[in-house]
Amino acid sequence: MSFAHRHLLGIEHLSQDDITTLLDLADSYADLNRQPHKHSDALSGLTQINMFFENSTRTQASFEIAGKRLGADVMNMAMQASSIKKGETLIDTAMTLNAMHPDLLVVRHPQSGAVDLLAQKVNCAVLNAGDGRHEHPTQALLDALTIRRAKGRLHRLSIAICGDIAHSRVARSNIMLLGKMENRIRLIAPPTLMPAQIGEFGVEVFDDMEKGLKDVDVVMMLRLQKERMDGGFIPSEREYYHRYGLDAEKLAHAKPDAIVMHPGPMNRGLEITSSVADGERSLILPQVTNGIAVRMSIMAKLMGPQSQNLESEP
Numbered sequence: 001m002s003f004a005h006r007h008l009l010g011i012e013h014l015s016q017d018d019i020t021t022l023l024d025l026a027d028s029y030a031d032l033n034r035q036p037h038k039h040s041d042a043l044s045g046l047t048q049i050n051m052f053f054e055n056s057t058r059t060q061a062s063f064e065i066a067g068k069r070l071g072a073d074v075m076n077m078a079m080q081a082s083s084i085k086k087g088e089t090l091i092d093t094a095m096t097l098n099a100m101h102p103d104l105l106v107v108r109h110p111q112s113g114a115v116d117l118l119a120q121k122v123n124c125a126v127l128n129a130g131d132g133r134h135e136h137p138t139q140a141l142l143d144a145l146t147i148r149r150a151k152g153r154l155h156r157l158s159i160a161i162c163g164d165i166a167h168s169r170v171a172r173s174n175i176m177l178l179g180k181m182e183n184r185i186r187l188i189a190p191p192t193l194m195p196a197q198i199g200e201f202g203v204e205v206f207d208d209m210e211k212g213l214k215d216v217d218v219v220m221m222l223r224l225q226k227e228r229m230d231g232g233f234i235p236s237e238r239e240y241y242h243r244y245g246l247d248a249e250k251l252a253h254a255k256p257d258a259i260v261m262h263p264g265p266m267n268r269g270l271e272i273t274s275s276v277a278d279g280e281r282s283l284i285l286p287q288v289t290n291g292i293a294v295r296m297s298i299m300a301k302l303m304g305p306q307s308q309n310l311e312s313e314p
């Protein structure tokens, strides 16, 4: 099936068929990634530049490994030490890199919308690796692959997304993706961490973990994003853990075969306890493994023959 997109800026722009196409190809890369020889030549001769304006461990490493396994020349820009610090604007930095003729730019930026803006200025494919509180499409796709591989399907599941929803681009992208695939989504958070426009999302809202987790198939925990808070969102960390931290007792309200996920990095003992994070129902490490396969799939599709000569559209 064709994938007619020049960039991957958000789940917002993807159809149900696009999502299925990406996950099907990701499944075959997941198989390749289990072989001793993990190389394909889908990006051979192409140049990928990773521009991360926010700290990242797993996402940047995952994009780097994904590009290398597909045969691309991968370059990581150290954005913290870059010309931006000398006063250059985001667009000037992007135009300078664009003049080096990369084929793919992978961008993470603390401001919502910055990656879309950049995509309008350059003439290569742009992948959003997380922009502010807006979107993190590759995380939602790797979560979808993880759910589909564990549950055998990605529709008609009851999925709880719990914790700091207000500050989370992971939550936004997941709500869109899981909604497009026709799942029942429950959001569980204290009212202070629930986004104001929540009515628009077509989800059920809970502020109580026991009620919200009742009979769900998937429990998706979120990190408390302290760096995006300016105080006053939670009474205390102890109280937050008590009411919203996932432990065995709260998990017992979900279905007996419910799976547990977390995008990482985790605050152990705050949003999740170690015995659950490391327990037999946790798929937190398979999420990391699947992230590489999903990113390989997306990059191969964006660079595929059918995506050539597209008009400039997301």
Ligand code: NCD
Pocket: 058, 059, 130, 136, 139, 169, 170, 222, 223, 225, 263, 264, 265
């Ligand atoms: C997420 C992010 O950066 O948005 N992490 C990730 O990509 N693995 C979630 C988070 O930081 O909590």
